[in-house]
Amino acid sequence: MEQNIKLTVPFFMVTDMEASLRLYREGLGFKITKQWTPRSRIEWCRLERDAVSVMLQQLRKLNAEQSGPLGGGVTITYQCTDALALYHEFVEKGLEVAEPFVGNGLWVVSLKDPDTYRLEFASPTDVPEETTYSTWKKLRL
Incomplete structure (x- = not known):
């Protein structure tokens, strides 16, 4: 049987896209491969380095159930x-x-x-x- 699930890409909501892009691009060496700029700035992007990817999306507002930092407990x-x-x-x-x-x-x-x-x-x-x-x-x- 052929493998069906082939890849997972972490998708992080971020509070400050510019700060996140500085870390992922300048610090960790990822490159933007896709981006969405509906208001003349990046609000979503996919970044890649070597064989791995990550997606970031600018958080517009906190959900009612959100408390504490976004990444709390996620590794x-x-x-x-x-x-x-x-x-x-x-x-x-x-x-x-x-x-x-x-x-x-x-x-x-x-x-x-x-x-x-x-x-x-x-x-x-x-x-x-x-x-x-x-x-x-x-x-x-």
Whole structure:
């Protein structure tokens, strides 16, 4: 049987499209591949980097059931070849990135976007569980 479901694309409502685009484009290296500009500015877009995509849409007003930050409790994990290379790239760009650690056999690099969606970039490793990047670097010297 042929696979029916082939791709998932996270779709985030954002409170400040310009701030979100700065992070995703300048900080994380995504490129806009599609956009909707009904009022002479981007209100929805699809961004891609390598084999992954994300969609952003400007929130027009809060729903009655919305309380707290939009991204509260939501984590998107991007599987990648070298999460530590991305860590160095993001730090070099001045992003606030948590110290990488090993969890479930993966280096995990995480940060939050302007609406507090947690973004994790993870790559396989044989480094022991719960090792932090700073500890691992000291052991390698």
